[in-house]
Amino acid sequence: MKRIFLKNTATLLCALLIAGLVLPCVSLAADSGETVLRVCSWEEYIDEGDWGEDEVIDLESGDIFGENPMVNDFEDWYYDTYHKKVRVEYSTFGTNEDLYNMLTLGDVFDLVCPSEYMIMKLMAEDMLSPLSDAFFDENDENNYYIKGVSPYIREMFETHEINGSTWDKYAAGFMWGVTGFVYNPEVVSPEDASTWHLIDNTSYARQITVKDNVRDTYFAALGALKSDLLTSEAFKNSPDYASRLQMEMNDTSPEMIAKVQDYLQSVKDNLYSFETDSGKADMITGKVVANLQWSGDAVYTMDQADEDDFTLDFAVPEESTNVYFDGWVKLKCGVEGDPDKQHAAEAFINFLSRPDNVIRNMYYIGYTSVISNSEDGRIFEYLEWNYGADDEEEDTVEYSVAHFFAEGEESQDEFILTVPEDQLNRQLAAQYPSEEVLARASIMEYFNKEVSEATNQMWINVRCFNIKNVPVWCWILAGLIVALIAYAVIDKKISRKHQVSAPDITTFRDHERKN
Amino acid sequence: MRFSRKLLGIPYAVFLIIFVVAPLFVLFFYAFTNGEGQFSFSNLTGFFSDPNTLGTLCYSFALAFVVTVVCLLLAYPTAYFLATSKLKAKGVIIMIFVMPMWINFSLRITALKEILTMIERNLAYYPFLNSVLGMTYDFLPFMILPIYNVIVKLSPDYGEAARDLGADSAGTFLQVTLPLSVPGILSGVSMVFLPAMTNYVVLDMLYNSTYIMGSLIGSYFSAYNWHGGSMIALILLAVICGFTLLTDSIGEGEVKRGGAML
Numbered sequence: 001m002k003r004i005f006l007k008n009t010a011t012l013l014c015a016l017l018i019a020g021l022v023l024p025c026v027s028l029a030a031d032s033g034e035t036v037l038r039v040c041s042w043e044e045y046i047d048e049g050d051w052g053e054d055e056v057i058d059l060e061s062g063d064i065f066g067e068n069p070m071v072n073d074f075e076d077w078y079y080d081t082y083h084k085k086v087r088v089e090y091s092t093f094g095t096n097e098d099l100y101n102m103l104t105l106g107d108v109f110d111l112v113c114p115s116e117y118m119i120m121k122l123m124a125e126d127m128l129s130p131l132s133d134a135f136f137d138e139n140d141e142n143n144y145y146i147k148g149v150s151p152y153i154r155e156m157f158e159t160h161e162i163n164g165s166t167w168d169k170y171a172a173g174f175m176w177g178v179t180g181f182v183y184n185p186e187v188v189s190p191e192d193a194s195t196w197h198l199i200d201n202t203s204y205a206r207q208i209t210v211k212d213n214v215r216d217t218y219f220a221a222l223g224a225l226k227s228d229l230l231t232s233e234a235f236k237n238s239p240d241y242a243s244r245l246q247m248e249m250n251d252t253s254p255e256m257i258a259k260v261q262d263y264l265q266s267v268k269d270n271l272y273s274f275e276t277d278s279g280k281a282d283m284i285t286g287k288v289v290a291n292l293q294w295s296g297d298a299v300y301t302m303d304q305a306d307e308d309d310f311t312l313d314f315a316v317p318e319e320s321t322n323v324y325f326d327g328w329v330k331l332k333c334g335v336e337g338d339p340d341k342q343h344a345a346e347a348f349i350n351f352l353s354r355p356d357n358v359i360r361n362m363y364y365i366g367y368t369s370v371i372s373n374s375e376d377g378r379i380f381e382y383l384e385w386n387y388g389a390d391d392e393e394e395d396t397v398e399y400s401v402a403h404f405f406a407e408g409e410e411s412q413d414e415f416i417l418t419v420p421e422d423q424l425n426r427q428l429a430a431q432y433p434s435e436e437v438l439a440r441a442s443i444m445e446y447f448n449k450e451v452s453e454a455t456n457q458m459w460i461n462v463r464c465f466n467i468k469n470v471p472v473w474c475w476i477l478a479g480l481i482v483a484l485i486a487y488a489v490i491d492k493k494i495s496r497k498h499q500v501s502a503p504d505i506t507t508f509r510d511h512e513r514k515n
Numbered sequence: 516m517r518f519s520r521k522l523l524g525i526p527y528a529v530f531l532i533i534f535v536v537a538p539l540f541v542l543f544f545y546a547f548t549n550g551e552g553q554f555s556f557s558n559l560t561g562f563f564s565d566p567n568t569l570g571t572l573c574y575s576f577a578l579a580f581v582v583t584v585v586c587l588l589l590a591y592p593t594a595y596f597l598a599t600s601k602l603k604a605k606g607v608i609i610m611i612f613v614m615p616m617w618i619n620f621s622l623r624i625t626a627l628k629e630i631l632t633m634i635e636r637n638l639a640y641y642p643f644l645n646s647v648l649g650m651t652y653d654f655l656p657f658m659i660l661p662i663y664n665v666i667v668k669l670s671p672d673y674g675e676a677a678r679d680l681g682a683d684s685a686g687t688f689l690q691v692t693l694p695l696s697v698p699g700i701l702s703g704v705s706m707v708f709l710p711a712m713t714n715y716v717v718l719d720m721l722y723n724s725t726y727i728m729g730s731l732i733g734s735y736f737s738a739y740n741w742h743g744g745s746m747i748a749l750i751l752l753a754v755i756c757g758f759t760l761l762t763d764s765i766g767e768g769e770v771k772r773g774g775a776m777l
Contacts, residue, residue, distance in 0.1 A: 097737040104739070206639035212724075214738075272639045273722035287632060456738035463726045463734070464567035465574040474577070481580075489764055 034085040035340045037348060039071075040099065041113040042326065043092040045175070046070050047357075047364040057363060059381050066360045074351045078344065081142060086344045095213075103127070103331070110334035111345040115326050117215070117446035119171050122329060123162040124446070128170045129330040135172075135346045144353040145172050148373030150404050152438070153325070160443065167327075172349045173370030175361075176325035177295035178433050178441055179216060180316040182302065187289040190425060193315040196223030198290060200267045209282060210292040212274035214459040216322070219444055220292060221260040222249055223319040230319040242439075249320050249442040252451045261458045268462060280304070283312060294324065295430040296367030302427050303366065313422075314430040316437045323441035325370060328352075355379055368431045372405045380405055380415060387419045387428045395421040399428060403435040542752075545745035558746035568731065568747070572754075575727040578643070579711035582650040586707050587700065589651070590658035594699075595692075598666035609663065616656050624720045627652055631721070642723035649717040654710065658703040665699030666692065701766040709755055 049069040057064040071088045078086045091109075093099040096118040103109075114122070122128050136146050153176065157168035183193040187207075192198055199208060199220060210217055226248055229235055238244060272288045279291040280301045293301065298314045305312045328349045335341045351357060355378040358369045362382070373379055380401075389396040402415040419428055433441070447455060549555040562568050597608060615623060627649055631638055638645055669692065677687040713729035726734065728751050735744030 095737065097739065100739065101736065206637055212719075268724065271724070272637075273642075274724045275722075276719055278720070278722075287638075452738060453740070456734065456740065459738075460726070460731070460734060461567050463724060464731065465570040465725050467566045467570035467573055469570070470573060478577075485761070485765075489761070492765060 034087055035344050036087050036089060037111065037341060037344045038089045038091070038109045038334060039111045039113075039348065040091045040093055040102075040107075040109040043094060045092075045113065045326075045365055045367075046090075046352075047360040049073075055363075057359060057382065057385065059378060059385055061378055061381060064356050064359050064363075064378075064382075066364065070352070070357060070360065073357075074348055077351055078347055082343075082347070084340070084344075086347075088348070103333070108333050109331055110341050111328055111330055111348060113174055113326050113328050116324055117444060119167070119327055119329055120162050120446040122331075123165070123167075123170055127332055129332045129335050129342070130169050131172065131330070132342060132346060135349075142347070142350055144350045144355075144373075145371070148353050148355065148358075148371040148376065149173065150370055150372035151407060152404050153370040156323075156325075156443075171327040171329050172353075173325050173327045174352065175296060175365075175367035176323065176370050177368055177430075178316055178321040178323050178437065179219065179292065179294055180298065180314055180321060180430070181290050182283050182293045182298045182312050182314050183290040184283070184286070185311060185313045190313070190315060193290060193313070194318050195227060196220050196317045196319055197227055198317075199292070200224060200263075200270055202270060204289055205270050206272050207289045208270075208291065209272045209275040209279050209288050211279070212276045214455050215444060215447075216292060217264065217274070217459075218260055218455060219249065219322045221263050222251060222256070223317055225256075225259060225263055226251075227319050245320055245440065246442045249322070250445050252447065252455070254454065257451075257454050257458050261461055264458075264462045274463070284308065284310065286310070295433070296365065298430045299427050300366035302430070313425045314427075315425060316429075316433060318440070321433075321437065321441045322444050323438065324444070327370075366431075374405045374407055374411065374415070383428075383432070384417060387417060387423055389418050389420045393420055397421050397424060399424065400435070401432045403438065404432060542745050542748055545741045546749045547746075549742060558742050559750075561743065562746055562750060571726050571728060571731050572750075574725060575712045578646060578650070578727060579708045581647050582654065582711040583704055583708045585647060585651050586655055586658040587704065590655060590662055590703065591700070594659050594662035595666055595696075598663050598669075609660075612659050613656050615652075620653065621716070621720065623652065624649055624717060628721060638722050642718075642721070642725065645721040646718050646723045649721045650711050650714065653714070653717060654707045657706040661702040661706070662696060662699040665696045669695055697766055701762045705759060705762055708758065712754070713751065 047066045047070040049066045049072075051066045055065070071090050075086055075088060078084065093102065096114050099112060099114055100118060100121070119128075134140070135143065137143055138147055149172075153173050154168070157171065157173065158166050160167050181193045181198055183198075188198075188204060192201055192204075198204070199210060201208075210220060223230070230245070230248065235241070235244070272282075275282070275291075279288075279293060280297055282288045283291050283301050284305050291301075293314075295314070302312045302314065328345075330342065330345050335345060352361065353369075353371045353373075355371070355373050355376045358371045358373070358379055359382045361367075362369050369379070371379065383401065396418050397420075399417045399419050400412075400415060401417065402412045405415040406412050417428070423429065429437075546558055547554055547556070549557055593612070597605060602608065628638070631645060631648065635641060635645075673691050673695070674687050677691045678684075682690065712727065715727050715729035715733070718725070718727060718730065728747065732744045732747050732751075735741075735747065
């Protein structure tokens with residue numbers, strides 16, 4: 001009887017526990033009239049509001065201020081505009097690979113913001129849901145994305161294909177940038193910082209960090225290995241320069257991977273370390289003198305250093321640079337068959353693309369938005385507000401961002417900034433790379449399964465300690481230690497067998513207790 | 516309706532099944548299958564035929580071994596003198612040793628990083644040393660406490676008896692106190708050695724770019740290779756099992772005598 005009761009109680013408890021886990025989900029789903037939008041994006045990649053009083057961006061066309069989190073503002077805006085309730089469940093991921101692993105484990109999101117290569121991978125694996133035709137309707141006043149996206153990004157999205165469909169069918173850009181070196185100009189000369197050979201430059205031995213990530217490091221190694229070819233006049237002036245560059249910087253042949261491995265193994269000891277996220281702080285505290293960085297983080301690093309009256313510069317290697325972007329894509333597993341969700345997801349992209357929100361996000365996270373919206377003009381105005389030289393300043397230069405902003409030939413002249421000279425290798429150059437830098441930018445394709453396995457193995461070979469490098473004395477020492485332990489164990493066993501009946505401490509203690 | 520004490524075990528049993536036993540099965544499944552989901556030993560043979568993964572195992576072992584020895588050398592005298600001294604404020608001193616554990620671990624390592632930078636100027640030249648220092652700093656309390664607990668419970672009568680029987684103080688220590696404190700040492704060793712093999716965060720934060728077992732598993736997962744990663748986790752599990760059996764067999768007699776495992 002008792003046992004049955006026990007069993008029943010156990011079942012009951014289990015049932016209660018499971019009910020406790022499941023019920024909240026059910027009740028949430030049952031809440032009618034509200035669309036739940038599950039968004040997953042990078043950590044610290046959206047304005048979370050709560051700005052200080054002194055942080056108002058006072059443009060001439062009006063102040064911009066982040067009072068509430070962007071996500072809440074979206075929920076309010078959506079209700080005001082479409083008279084439907086939406087609730088955003090915002091979560092974050094740390095790396096593209098984490099996101100992909102989350103998805104393969106069965107996590108469901110409606111809208112995610114991975115990097116270009118992950119978008120390509122997701123597209124190739126047919127995990128994305130295409131953007132609707134309504135999203136591209138330029139006559140809809142709420143379609144801030146298509147009305148505002150920069151011609152440079154637009155062209156990139158329209159000319160690159162995966163499985164026969166262009167990127168723009170599935171992805172809307174969010175932030176973009178290039179890779180380069182943040183460096184301390186007091187120690188590193190701009191010439192040295194302007195080449196991928198910086199990482200094997202022995203005059204800065206153990207003073208440079210690169211990313212602990214196989215793709216960025218692979219690209220850097222390619223740049224250094226192919227430096228002579230990439231910087232030769234013949235190559236630069238060849239008629240199909242852009243496509244040849246693209247091909248060279250996506251060289252993942254087994255021979256090349258082997259070469260990169262040798263190269264990285266040889267420079268490993270010349271580096272300070274492969275860093276996961278300490279690079280920014282280490283630049284500011286002066287532990288390292290140069291750091292391979294994404295331009296958005298570079299801007300953040302330089303801003304932070306400025307606050308400490310410490311000057312850092314940014315350089316883009318002259319061989320080539322990796323142009324990357326993060327974009328919003330709708331996941332099939334989340335939105336398929338749910339028009340409300342699809343609408344809300346696209347509205348979310350559009351809301352983030354509204355010029356004032358673009359500025360808020362850019363100010364908050366330091367990256368560069370893909371939106372230029374030259375018609376509205378506020379983003380360019382923000383650039384002038386941010387970087388423009390004061391009237392009394394003397395060493396000023398003109399810096400054109402027309403390649404990013406101008407819609408046609410005739411408006412080229414409108415997008416020239418007058419900036420202090422040092423901005424040419426500082427925040428502005430990082431946030432809005434010049435046309436000349438973008439000419440040598442190449443997109444790094446996603447690695448297919450074989451290449452991914454090969455590069456991962458290469459990375460393990462670089463990072464792991466090879467057993468063949470164990471010195472002889474270590475083997476001898478290890479052998480001695482093992483022998484010692486073995487002796488201790490065996491000795492114990494033997495002595496226990498032959499234990500004499502002399503009173504040991506146990507019996508002593510037992511005796512004590514009895515008394 | 517009678518309340519049975521066994522009922523109290525149910526929440527933990529449920530916890531155990533969901534979070535320990537079930538994941539272990541998943542681990543086994545992934546470790547012995549390949550990308551196509553077929554049964555395969557390729558992950559196992561792959562691990563033992565690659566000089567790099569084997570090297571990582573050796574490196575982790577070496578690091579953990581050195582950390583354990585350093586911890587032991589630092590912790591034993593501390594614990595011994597603390598436990599045998601007649602100080603009134605013993606509790607306070609013990610608290611000072613345990614206090615670092617109250618502070619967030621990454622904060623502690625960040626502080627250590629700054630201190631080491633002040634001393635060494637450039638951390639990149641001594642990655643192994645720095646990792647040993649970082650882990651020692653992190654794990655030292657786990658070594659001190661069990662040893663202290665064992666020694667403090669030893670009755671002073673044993674020492675007096677040994678002296679009455681003619682042992683000098685060195686003999687008393689070597690033949691009475693030290694053997695009786697073995698359970699504490701073993702408990703401390705297993706609490707330091709095993710985490711030291713996998714705690715790659717310390718290495719990351721102190722700029723040691725060489726992989727240890729923990730980071731190797733991570734690198735497989737970030738390349739979507741669940742199978743290889745699971746196999747390494749399994750091998751690590753086997754190593755830990757072997758290590759625990761070893762310490763148990765060394766300490767068998769002493770543990771039976773009611774040693775204080777922490």
